[in-house]
Amino acid sequence: MFKWLHPYAKTQAAYSLSQRLTPWFAGICVLLLVPGTLWGLLFTPADYQQGDSFRIIYIHVPAAMLSMSTYVAMAVAALVGIVWQWRTAFMAMIAMAPVGAVMTFIALFTGAAWGKPMWGAWWVWDARLTSELILLFLYCGVIALYSAFDDKQQAGKAAGIMALVGVVNIPVIHFSVQWWNTLHQGATITKFDKPSIATEMLWPLLMNIAGMMMFIAALTCMRLNNEILRREQHRPWVSALLHDRRENQNAV
């Protein structure tokens, strides 16, 4: 079933694929994020309860949702790396970790900035906020563990196990607002019912979620490429590639 994936276990194939995909991700990201953000911040109507303060949703919700999705993607990469012993999978894992950590930080930060005017508090130790903070610590743990080893294959395995263990936190974050009573409100769009947000407010939000997804994909590809080049710098194909680039630069 996944036979078509096998060639990409080779770093060279993975490099050329992500090199080719990067401009697409980046382009679509700009096409979605710029109009989505402008639309959301300037042209959607204000909320009936929260007025203009609700507009922070257009940054907060994409960042929060994708901090969790990125974690799952990272854990899948870790699983592939551990079970099939793909070095490229570990490189993809560590390429995603700081991106996801930054998304988590943005979600926590914008959440605090939203909480102060609306709830009246920057921070409350409720289940949703606390589990999202734990997610940030998990990302930091994966990054720290990976950089603690000199042998990057060992580092990948150790950090990969940590990433896999942390997956337990993801359903806890998502269902925290249902399982326990919290100050944080319930899910608006990630539920089976109709989204409880007016249509003209929903569209820019969906655009920003998709745009942020593309942003994360583009950053991941760029970081993956750097990681591949750094780890494979003594391979002939990398020297050939760098040699070509230098030639091109000299020609210009």
Next chain:
Amino acid sequence: MNPRRKQRLIVILSIGGLLSAAVGLMLFALNDNIDLFYTPSEIIEGKQGKTPQVGQRLRIGGLVVPGSVTRDPDSLQVTFSLIDTGPKVSISYQGILPDLFREGQGIVATGVLTSPNHIQAHEVLAKHDEEYMPPELAEKMKGIKHQKPASLDDAL
């Protein structure tokens, strides 16, 4: 799939299964402590057979009963009642209320239980729901006309 990979996959999946079971049991056992607040009926009728003691420091979350808000004209003292599905609990608080504080709004208050159905609060937070809509739509659907609280100039 070759046997070594299969073995690794099985080991990882079973560790994952055990781990989620452990975390699940732990969260289930700690259920009461993870809840952020008591509801008014839990304070009066008890939560799993245990009513909170008078003098206990706790959080309460419920809806502000319409018509129950009374303000002291000379100070920031305010009293109101909270309700969920059962009995009411009254709250007194001195300080600035959040902007979203209204009658009918969800509120989370932290304070001390001074009598079985009264809380002296030192922090009042507003809870908002997950619904977002423009004011005109809210008026049409829910019949509520929310407006910004009168500005300071109007109030004076």
